[in-house]
Amino acid sequence: MSAFPGKAFSQNLKDSTSENEEISLIVNDAEHPCITEAEYEIIENECKKNIELLGLDKIVKSRSAVSLQWPLRAANGLNDYSFYNVSAYVDLNSATGATQDNNCGSNTYDGHRGTDISIWPYNFLKMDKDMVEVIAAAPGTIIAVHDGEFDKNCSGNSLTANYIMIQHQDGSSAMYWHMKKNSVTTKTVGQTVVAGEYLGVVGSSGSSSGPHLHFEVRTGTFDANTRVDPFSGSCNSTIASSWWANQKTYKETAITRISVNTTDAVFPPCPDTEIPNESNVFAVPFQGVGLAAGYAKFYIFIRDEISGLNAELKILNPNGTTFNSWTYNSTANNKIKVWGFSKLLPTTPGLYTFQAQYNGITTSTKFEITNNTQSYNVIENQYFKLYPNPSNGRITIEKTSNKYQRILIYNSMGALILEKNLLDYKTNIFINDSKGLYLFRITDGNQIISSGKFILE
Numbered sequence: 350m351s352a353f354p355g356k357a358f359s360q361n362l363k364d365s366t367s368e369n370e371e372i373s374l375i376v377n378d379a380e381h382p383c384i385t386e387a388e389y390e391i392i393e394n395e396c397k398k399n400i401e402l403l404g405l406d407k408i409v410k411s412r413s414a415v416s417l418q419w420p421l422r423a424a425n426g427l428n429d430y431s432f433y434n435v436s437a438y439v440d441l442n443s444a445t446g447a448t449q450d451n452n453c454g455s456n457t458y459d460g461h462r463g464t465d466i467s468i469w470p471y472n473f474l475k476m477d478k479d480m481v482e483v484i485a486a487a488p489g490t491i492i493a494v495h496d497g498e499f500d501k502n503c504s505g506n507s508l509t510a511n512y513i514m515i516q517h518q519d520g521s522s523a524m525y526w527h528m529k530k531n532s533v534t535t536k537t538v539g540q541t542v543v544a545g546e547y548l549g550v551v552g553s554s555g556s557s558s559g560p561h562l563h564f565e566v567r568t569g570t571f572d573a574n575t576r577v578d579p580f581s582g583s584c585n586s587t588i589a590s591s592w593w594a595n596q597k598t599y600k601e602t603a604i605t606r607i608s609v610n611t612t613d614a615v616f617p618p619c620p621d622t623e624i625p626n627e628s629n630v631f632a633v634p635f636q637g638v639g640l641a642a643g644y645a646k647f648y649i650f651i652r653d654e655i656s657g658l659n660a661e662l663k664i665l666n667p668n669g670t671t672f673n674s675w676t677y678n679s680t681a682n683n684k685i686k687v688w689g690f691s692k693l694l695p696t697t698p699g700l701y702t703f704q705a706q707y708n709g710i711t712t713s714t715k716f717e718i719t720n721n722t723q724s725y726n727v728i729e730n731q732y733f734k735l736y737p738n739p740s741n742g743r744i745t746i747e748k749t750s751n752k753y754q755r756i757l758i759y760n761s762m763g764a765l766i767l768e769k770n771l772l773d774y775k776t777n778i779f780i781n782d783s784k785g786l787y788l789f790r791i792t793d794g795n796q797i798i799s800s801g802k803f804i805l806e
């Protein structure tokens with residue numbers, strides 16, 4: 350029986366149209382495991398065969414135990430406070446129908462043999478834009494690698510994933526599963542990787558309910574009985590001490606992203622790409638779709654929410670004084686929580702800050718209020734438009750071609766102060782630097798396609 354009959358299954362978010370949105374995460378579970386038994390058998394046989402071919406079964410194993418780094422990293426200009434959450438640890442209770450994770454909690458599903466790390470929020474958008482990369486947690490030799498499989502699955506299935514398996518110097522191994530189609534490293538079986546090396550992009554290939562990494566480690570390579578949970582915890586007896594160089598806390602409670610939006614963010618059913626509807630420039634008078642005149646949506650994205658904690662939210666004026674403030678009270682424990690508040694925007698032109706404090710962590714984003722009647726000097730050529738010039742701290746770049754573009758900004762001394770991928774049709778960049786002349790270069794990844802100057806005043 351399916352746990353959610355008829356529903357799109359996903360690490361993705363359910364949609365909501367209410368003014369203040371409460372959205373829950375749907376993840377792989379016992380009825381929809383990340384990897385089927387049949388598939389484990391195929392992979393294990395493949396690894397066994399390759400290990401023998403490579404003679405890796407005969408090498409002298411290093412006596413120092415493997416030390417893992419986090420297998421994901423932000424890429425492509427992603428600068429959120431964080432971009433993932435652990436949606437399921439290893440199930441350490443071998444009894445059918447019973448679960449327990451390393452911390453004696455229930456963040457796992459029956460029979461789960463790895464750690465599921467979901468990317469969040471906007472997981473399909475992040476996947477489309479290659480914003481979260483899978484990297485080698487430890488150095489080693491590739492013993493199995495596969496690419497080319499469909500990568501936008503929404504439920505359990507018997508399809509193969511895009512994956513890589515790496516044997517470490519101490520004889521242990523790691524499996525990286527569910528990667529994006531055509532993103533997997535071009536290295537082949539027998540080649541080595543260093544710690545932190547690019548392996549692929551997080552995707553939803555194989556038996557997956559949404560973009561996430563299934564990361565699994567073993568003391569051996571192909572023997573299913575050597576699987577362990579790398580997180581030390583009072584309910585994990587599979588290891589003597591943590592395999593992580595710096596083990597992350599069981600819950601990483603924080604507001605990981607904050608944004609100002611022109612209207613509701615759109616979280617369509619899996620596998621459609623989310624539409625954030627974020628902006629950091631609002632021309633007054635502003636009218637957002639479905640909102641009262643002059644209002645915008647102010648979003649917070651909470652990871653590992655804890656009941657009883659409060660988020661202190663503020664809109665700060667350009668001079669740092671408070672324009673508006675309010676409190677969000679956490680009333681339940683949630684792996685993730687999205688909340689969008691409708692609030693009146695300031696109307697005086699200037700650079701404002703939306704700031705959130707939660708669990709001792711401050712997250713903020715800047716947005717600008719502009720006057721529609723202002724006229725801007727525009728720097729323009731066949732690739733892009735850049736404005737305003739002079740700028741008061743924000744410049745906007747509109748692309749006029751689909752070419753991959755990256756902007757680099759230098760101060761008058763020639764020092765690089767900022768670089769950013771221009772992923773969208775329109776990108777706003779804020780420069781927190783002194784007034785004066787700035788130089789910019791726009792590249793297509795290989796060569797400079799344009800350069801020029803603008804003034805910050």
Ligand SMILES: [Zn+2]
Binds near residue numbers: 464563564
């Ligand atoms: Zn998994």
